Amino acid sequence: xxxxxxxxxxxxxxxxxxxxxxxxxxxxxxxxxxxxxxxxxxxxxxxxxxxxxxxxxxxxxxxxxxxxxxxxxxxxxxxxxxxxxxxxxxxxxxxxxxxxxxxxxxxxxxxxxxxxxxxxxxxxxxxxxxxxxxxxxxxxxxxxxxxxxxxxxxxxxxxxxxxxxxxxxxxxxxxxxxxxxxxxxxxxxxxxxxxxxxxxxxxxxxxxxxxxxxxxxxxxxxxxxxxxxxxxxxxxxxxxxxxxxxxxxxxxxxxxxxxxxxxxxxxxxxxxxxxxxxxxxxxxxxxxxxxxxxxxxx
Numbered sequence: 001x002x003x004x005x006x007x008x009x010x011x012x013x014x015x016x017x018x019x020x021x022x023x024x025x026x027x028x029x030x031x032x033x034x035x036x037x038x039x040x041x042x043x044x045x046x047x048x049x050x051x052x053x054x055x056x057x058x059x060x061x062x063x064x065x066x067x068x069x070x071x072x073x074x075x076x077x078x079x080x081x082x083x084x085x086x087x088x089x090x091x092x093x094x095x096x097x098x099x100x101x102x103x104x105x106x107x108x109x110x111x112x113x114x115x116x117x118x119x120x121x122x123x124x125x126x127x128x129x130x131x132x133x134x135x136x137x138x139x140x141x142x143x144x145x146x147x148x149x150x151x152x153x154x155x156x157x158x159x160x161x162x163x164x165x166x167x168x169x170x171x172x173x174x175x176x177x178x179x180x181x182x183x184x185x186x187x188x189x190x191x192x193x194x195x196x197x198x199x200x201x202x203x204x205x206x207x208x209x210x211x212x213x214x215x216x217x218x219x220x221x222x223x224x225x226x227x228x229x230x231x232x233x234x235x236x237x238x239x240x241x242x243x244x245x246x247x248x249x250x251x252x253x254x255x256x257x258x259x260x261x262x263x264x265x266x267x268x269x270x271x272x273x274x275x276x277x278x279x280x281x282x283x284x285x286x287x288x289x290x291x292x293x294x295x296x297x298x
Contacts, residue, residue: 019275020271020272020273020274020275021038023274023275024271024274024287025038027287027291028291028294031291031295032291032294032295032298034298035072035073035074037059037063039055039056039059039060041055041056041090042055044145044148044149045148045152048148048149048150048151048209049149049150049209049212049214049215050209050212050214050215052086052090052149053090053093053094053214053215056090056094057094057097057098060081060094060098061098061101061103061104064076064079064098064104064106065106066105066106069106076106077109078109078298079106079107079108079109080108080109080110080111080112080294080298081094081095081108081110081111081112082111082112082113082114083112083113083114083116084113084114084115084116084234084271085114085115085116085117085137085241085268085269086117086145087114087116088113088114088115088116088117088118088245089116089117089118089215089217091111091112091113091116092111092113092116092118092217092248093213093214093215093217095108095111095228095229096213096217096220096224096225096228097214099224099227099228100224107229108229109229109230109298110229110230110231110232110294110297110298111228111229111230111231111232112231112232112233112234112290112294113231113232113233113234113245113248114233114234114271114290115234115235115236115239115241115242115245115268115269116233116241116244116245116248117142117145117146117241117244118216118217118218118241118244118245118247118248119177119216119217119218119219119244119247120146120149120160120210120215120216121166121173121174121177121210121211121216121218121219122163122174122177122179123139123142123143123146123160123161123163124163125179125243125244126179126183126187126188126189126191126243127187127239127240127241127242127243127244128142128240128243129191130189131238131239131240131242131267132240134238134239134240134267134268135267136267136268136269137239137240137241137267137268137269138240139240140161142240142241143157143160143161144157146160147160149209149215150207150209150210150215151206151207153206156203156207159198159200159203163196164196164197164198164200165196165198165200165203165210166196166198166203166204166210166211167196167198167199167200167201167204168195168196168197168198168199169201170204170211171195171196173211173219174195174196176218176219176220176221176251177216177218177219177247178193179193179243179247180193182246182247182250182251183243183246183247183250184246187242187243187246217248218244218247218248218251222251222254222255223255225251225252225255225257226255226256226257227257228252228255228257229257230257230258230259230260230297231252231257231258231259231260232259232260232262232290232293232294232297233245233248233249233259233260233261233262234262234263234264234286234290235249235261235262235263235264236263236264236265236266236267236268236270237263237264237265237266238265238266238267238268239267239268240268241268245261246261246263249261260293262286262289262290264282264286266280266282266286270282270283270286271283271286271287274287
């Protein structure tokens, strides 16, 4: 089993933040009798896209070689990829690319996306607006993470904060992240969907990664989603990233992919809350359900 769980916030305090991930990896290994590979990819803002994606994809391609799988006694028919937050972004992007990579003969059986980051086009979705000031991951912090993924140029952050980093001439790309058609009515509330009215093309010229599917897996065309493995998605109600995950669930199901969607009335980063002094019983519940499902389906 190939699995990585890594979030952007890990860089703040490696000792503290890595403890829950280390614990979950150990739980996965022990309860599932699985080999767990956790990838320590290089982080922004020191390194920019596509370095993070390249780091992860190179490791995955290496691990998926038959001789490597045999060395670690891994069944090639029972391999999963997992990630949370920024790691969920990488897991989704890697699963898409691996599906169409002719050099990789072994494919994933399952992908698990835990409150994933999936698109950098529309940073004013209902969940970005409703949860703009939530703890752990505010809208300002998430937009900062996105901008620093591409550059340390402050002007991109300011444009993304006003949702004017994508010019109107590229508005057609918003069809794949159109929350007005991809979200259920109870999440839309009274929000009104709008297309950007910016005429500034500078950012796309300088940072083409803004429209790269490896950075924003939700941009993938429908035909690229067909054939993806059984997918398990966790979203949280009080999370700026909620709508990213819900939209991806809708798009995967429309493409014929089997999806299990678990939605919780909690906030982003809840799986970090499994150790003192921040220990929430709902975090234990989510982890237990996640591992039981994986044990039954892997």
